[in-house]
Amino acid sequence: MSVIDEVKQKLDIVEVVSQYVPLTKAGRNFKARCPFHEERTPSFFVFPERQSWHCFGACGTGGDVFSFVMKQQGMEFSEALRLLAQQAGVTVPTRIERDTRKDERERLYQVNEAAARFFQDQLLHSTAAAKARDYLSGRDFTTDTLTAFQLGYSPDSYEALKSHLQERGFSEKELVDAGLLVETDDGRTRDRFRNRLMFPIRDARGRTTGFGARVLDDSLPKYTNSPQTLVFDKSGTLYAIDLAAPAIRKRDQVIIVEGYMDTITAHQNDFNNVVASMGTAITERQVTTLKRLSKNIILALDADAAGEEAMLRCVDYENILDAEIRVIVLPEGKDPDDVIREDPQKWQELVEDAVPVVDFTFSTKTTRLDMTTARNQSRAVHELGAIIARMKDAVRRDHYIRRLEILTKTRYNIIEGVVKEYMAPSKQSKPKREPATQATQLLLSNPLEEYCLRLLLHHPELTNMSEGLLPEYFQDSQNREIFVTLQQTKDTSSLKDNLDPALWEQVESLVALDVIDNKIDKKLDTVILRLREQYLRDQNEERAAAFATTTEEEGSGADLTRLKEEGIEANIQLQEVFEQKGRSDRSGKGWT
Ligand SMILES: [Zn+2]
Known part of the structure; x- marks a missing residue:
C-alpha cells in the first residue's frame, strides 16, 4: 500500500x-x-x-x-x-534525496561548462593546439562555427584540466562524477581526454552534459565520448539539438546524421535542421524528443550498419510518430560531410529525394538477393514480412504485402500468412501476463483510472489525443496528480522529476504492468468514455443524497430547483455517454 x-x-x-x-x-x-x-x-x-x-x-x-x-x-x-x-502518523519519504540529486546535476552542468570553456580557450590560444587548429582550418570552419559549437582542445597532459578546475573550486569527486577524470588502479585520478579535439555535447536547453573527443592522428578509436553520468546518457542525446531546434520547427523537418563533423558542416552551410545521433541506430528517446519539434524525420545514416533490428525499430517509431521515416540514399562511400562540402546543392537534392525507410529496405533486400530461387524468395518474405507485421495500420500492411508480392513473385495470401505469423507472438504471450495483471488489479484502488494512466504512461504520445479527459474524472488524488503532471510534461522520462517522490511508487507499479499494444487509440477513447460515465454516475449519487437531505428540511426553493436542473443536465450528459458507448461497442471490443 x-x-x-x-x-x-x-x-x-x-x-x-x-x-x-x-x-x-x-x-x-x-x-x-x-x-x-x-x-x-x-x-x-x-x-x-x-x-x-x-x-x-x-x-x-x-x-x-x-x-x-x-x-x-x-x-x-x-x-x-x-x-x-x-x-x-504516517512517514512520507522526504524530498531531500531528490533535491540533492538536483543540486548534484546542476553542479555537473557547471563543471562541464567550465571544462568546455577551458578546452575552447586551449584551442584558440595554446601553441600545443596548432595541430588541432590545422585540422579545423582544413575543414574550412569559420570562427562563427567554432564559437557556435564551442569546439575545443584537450592538452596532452594528465592534469591540466584537473588542476584548472580544482583551482576554480570544483572537487575531485565532482570531476570524476562528470566523467572528466578517470580513476587509475592505484586510486589516483587523471584527465580522461588528452590531446583531442573536443566537441561539447549540450541538451535542448543548452546545458553542457558531456563531450565527444576525436584523436588528431590515426590512432584508434577515432572518437570517444563521456561515460554515462547523472546528466549524460548517450541513448537520449542528440548532438546540436539546442542549435537545430528552431530550424527543425520552422522547416518542420529534421535530418539525423551520424557524426559531429557531418552536423557542423551542415550547419555552416545553412542546413540548420541537422542533428547527430550518438550511434548508428536511433533510439526511442531520441524520436520522442524530436517528435515535439517535427514528425518528419529523415535519416542520413549508414543504413547497412544500422542493420535489421534497427529497421524493425524504425517501424515502431513510425507508429509512435504516426508518420513515415525517410532515408537519404548517400553516394557510395560518402558521408554527409563529404557531400555537403563538395556540393551543397547536391545535398539539398538528396534530401528532397529521400525515400521512405521501409521502401528503401525493401529494395536493398530484394536487389541483393536473386529473386528467382525459392530459398531467397522465402528469405525475403520472412525478413520483410516481419517488418510489415510491426505496422499498426492495416492499409499500410496491405500496401507492402502487395509490393512484396511483386518483388518476390509470391502469392498475396502466402505473404499475408507469414505476416500473421509474425504478428502472433503478442497474442500468445497474452495469457502468460494475465494472472499477474489480475492479481495486481485486486490491490488497485481504482482499476479504471489506473488502466487509463497505464495507457498514457506506456504511450505518452496519446496525451495529445486525450483532450476529452478532464482531471476531475480522476477521483483519486494521486491518480489525478499523476495525470495532471503527465499532461504538463508530455514525457515519461521527466515525469518523475516533476512528481512528488511519494507518488513514484504508484507510477512504478503502473508502468510495471504492460498494455497490449494494439488499437491503443481506441482503447484510450473507450476508457475516457467509461471514466466520464463513472464521474457522472458518482455525481448523480452524491446529488441524490444531497437532494434527499434538502427536501427533508424546509430548504430554499431556489436550491432545490438548481439541484434538479443540475441533475437533469448530468443525466443528459450520461445519456450522451451511453450513445457513444453503444456506437463503440458495436464497432469493436472493450478496453481490456
Ligand atoms: Zn462552493
Whole structure:
C-alpha cells in the first residue's frame, strides 16, 4: 500500500473537513456553507461512505481529502500530503534525496561548462593546439562555427584540466562524477581526454552534459565520448539539438546524421535542421524528443550498419510518430560531410529525394538477393514480412504485402500468412501476463483510472489525443496528480522529476504492468468514455443524497430547483455517454 493510501485509510474526511468548516449532520452525510464561495444556504456536502466532498453551488467541484486540503489551504499536492500524513502518523519519504540529486546535476552542468570553456580557450590560444587548429582550418570552419559549437582542445597532459578546475573550486569527486577524470588502479585520478579535439555535447536547453573527443592522428578509436553520468546518457542525446531546434520547427523537418563533423558542416552551410545521433541506430528517446519539434524525420545514416533490428525499430517509431521515416540514399562511400562540402546543392537534392525507410529496405533486400530461387524468395518474405507485421495500420500492411508480392513473385495470401505469423507472438504471450495483471488489479484502488494512466504512461504520445479527459474524472488524488503532471510534461522520462517522490511508487507499479499494444487509440477513447460515465454516475449519487437531505428540511426553493436542473443536465450528459458507448461497442471490443 502506498503512503497515500495509508493516509487515506487512517484519516476520516469528516474529521479533517470539520477542522476548517463547521459541519452539520444531514442524514448520513454532512453539509455546510461552502468554504470556497460566498453563499447563504449550504450546498457543500461531505459523504463519509465515499470519503468524498462536493460543492453543488458555484464551485461545482469535489474530490477526496487531499483535494479538499489543497483547495482549502492553497497547497500543492506534496504539501497537502505532508500535512495530512503528519495528522495520520504516517512517514512520507522526504524530498531531500531528490533535491540533492538536483543540486548534484546542476553542479555537473557547471563543471562541464567550465571544462568546455577551458578546452575552447586551449584551442584558440595554446601553441600545443596548432595541430588541432590545422585540422579545423582544413575543414574550412569559420570562427562563427567554432564559437557556435564551442569546439575545443584537450592538452596532452594528465592534469591540466584537473588542476584548472580544482583551482576554480570544483572537487575531485565532482570531476570524476562528470566523467572528466578517470580513476587509475592505484586510486589516483587523471584527465580522461588528452590531446583531442573536443566537441561539447549540450541538451535542448543548452546545458553542457558531456563531450565527444576525436584523436588528431590515426590512432584508434577515432572518437570517444563521456561515460554515462547523472546528466549524460548517450541513448537520449542528440548532438546540436539546442542549435537545430528552431530550424527543425520552422522547416518542420529534421535530418539525423551520424557524426559531429557531418552536423557542423551542415550547419555552416545553412542546413540548420541537422542533428547527430550518438550511434548508428536511433533510439526511442531520441524520436520522442524530436517528435515535439517535427514528425518528419529523415535519416542520413549508414543504413547497412544500422542493420535489421534497427529497421524493425524504425517501424515502431513510425507508429509512435504516426508518420513515415525517410532515408537519404548517400553516394557510395560518402558521408554527409563529404557531400555537403563538395556540393551543397547536391545535398539539398538528396534530401528532397529521400525515400521512405521501409521502401528503401525493401529494395536493398530484394536487389541483393536473386529473386528467382525459392530459398531467397522465402528469405525475403520472412525478413520483410516481419517488418510489415510491426505496422499498426492495416492499409499500410496491405500496401507492402502487395509490393512484396511483386518483388518476390509470391502469392498475396502466402505473404499475408507469414505476416500473421509474425504478428502472433503478442497474442500468445497474452495469457502468460494475465494472472499477474489480475492479481495486481485486486490491490488497485481504482482499476479504471489506473488502466487509463497505464495507457498514457506506456504511450505518452496519446496525451495529445486525450483532450476529452478532464482531471476531475480522476477521483483519486494521486491518480489525478499523476495525470495532471503527465499532461504538463508530455514525457515519461521527466515525469518523475516533476512528481512528488511519494507518488513514484504508484507510477512504478503502473508502468510495471504492460498494455497490449494494439488499437491503443481506441482503447484510450473507450476508457475516457467509461471514466466520464463513472464521474457522472458518482455525481448523480452524491446529488441524490444531497437532494434527499434538502427536501427533508424546509430548504430554499431556489436550491432545490438548481439541484434538479443540475441533475437533469448530468443525466443528459450520461445519456450522451451511453450513445457513444453503444456506437463503440458495436464497432469493436472493450478496453481490456
Ligand atoms: Zn462552493
